[in-house]
Amino acid sequence: MSSSSLAAPRATRRGDDTCVPATDTRSAQAVVRVTGLSKRYDDGFQALKDVDLEIRRGEIFALLGPNGAGKTTLISMICGLVNLGAGQVTVDGHDVVRDFRAARACIGLVPQELHTDAFETVWSTVSFSRGLFGKPPNPAHIERVLRDLTLWGKRNNRLLSLSGGMKRRVMIAKALAHEPSILFLDEPTAGVDVELRREMWELVRALRDNGVTIILTTHYIEEAEEMADRVGVINGGEIILVDEKTELMRKLGRKQLTLHLQEPLDTVPASLSAYSLELAGDGHELVYSYDAATDSTGIAELLTDLKAADIRFRDLHTEQSSLEDIFVSLVRESR
Template sequence: MPSILAVKSLSKTYDTGFQALKNVNLEIEKGEVFALLGPNGAGKTTLISIICGIVNMTSGSVTVAGHDILGDFRAARSMIGLVPQELTTDAFETVWATVSFSRGLFGKPKNPALIEKILKDLSLWEKKDSKIMTLSGGMKRRVLIAKALAHEPQILFLDEPTAGVDVELRREMWRVVERLKDTGVTIILTTHYIEEAEEMADRVGVISKGEIILVEEKSELMRKLGRKQLTLQLAEPLDTLPTGLNGHHLELAGDGRELVYTYDTQGERTGITALLQDLGEAGIRFRDLSTSQSSLEEIFVSLVRDNR
């Protein structure tokens, strides 16, 4: 299946000489949720702005379902919905009017039933006659999403969609994203909340200093780069590790009452088996054990740190 979005050799250098993007290549498949992660100033918003026709590229190409964003910009732009970081809604318009107007901007015929469904899905129906200026920050952000969905885009960009909103609204937006994915909409989100990517994304891309340094299936990324720890609650505390255990990645914790074994997520079953055998031979007994795995956030921080 051809990619719904293809970015090839994309670069952006501003008049000041700052190079925001450097030879970016990226392909997004139809119907997936793709999380683009990166620190402030990494180039996330610049990349989205170029794809959406807000910022001009310096070199390279972008196609949306085969439509070049420069040569066939009307067809390409009509397939894209954008939820920006900034709240840029008309304060004196009602919710219904501003969402309906956004649909009309793309030459779409009126569809009150669709607008009603969008507002209900976003818990905005009771506010449909309220002016934007009277809404809370979280409600205004929902209006931005409704405006982006009004013309029935095939690709939805969410640029920091839950910045500054409470946990309840954030989780509600996750559910909205899940419903959109079920209808076949492709979703690309940038976020500082790594838990959002961990919760929703099929694939993860990491951008740093204007370059894509990694694109990977989320599960595969965590399998490759994640670490696991096995923590043993010892029956009796230890002052030091017996020399017979030096071949294992072990450390004492909890005032000598815990033994922590660190290993990667590639497997290491034989390593754990050998460890338990060596513990038995050393006469070390344990009364409980638990495992933990590194989070996507820890992997992300490690990747960006290594790219500095």
């Protein structure tokens, strides 16, 4: 998948169907601003509860949450697929209800499901998307997008003849056909193989490098860890936390030192009770949890005390908790 010329936003023409930032100085930083957003469906299900969220221009924002947390509802409300309940959403300073044309012109959406017109060709369906978003025909741009997504060779193929991975690329091509400045990817790599997933990650990075703001929801925490600049965690319709990914991992991430003992222990000696120690591996491993962010990790003192207690070890290694560990912990705490 080439990443040379992916759809950079080009606000070359001012008009209702062109993505032009509103003259709101606050929008310079927050390209999507969600304020007090709530949604209760007709069946009584409260999908969102008073959600506040800001997405910064040019970032990759990963929205994490378990099934039914409200991720897709939130995206759908921003994109106009679900009627707004209480609250307000602005995109590049444009209210998504009052100024829906300008707001939606900025957005490209790749939905979770593979919704395609089976009998259309790749070229016609991508060209259709461009027209639908109010842009004049531009075969050169469509060709560029198709080449970038390695779909050029399939441009005359009907969608029904494409593999699942190819259809996923077509969905992305359709979303990029009108040169959006904000791209929503709802579970973009669900059901795709590892190779294609890595290609998509490259694509997303290339888009970001071209100035496109990316908001992605994913079940693969590894994906967020790999790509996101900031991470938001949603559960039960509420945003639990939003933070820089690196900051989040620094603050909430835990490090563990595992010592492989020469002789197994039945219990942790009383002389070591001051340390956060656990026995594992039938007493052959002593696991010490510590906060890597503090000045003193306590490792040096622990090793001294172990020697004093005549506990010998033959090996040691350290591990840092992943974003997945942090995510699981946050979701558990919020229940």
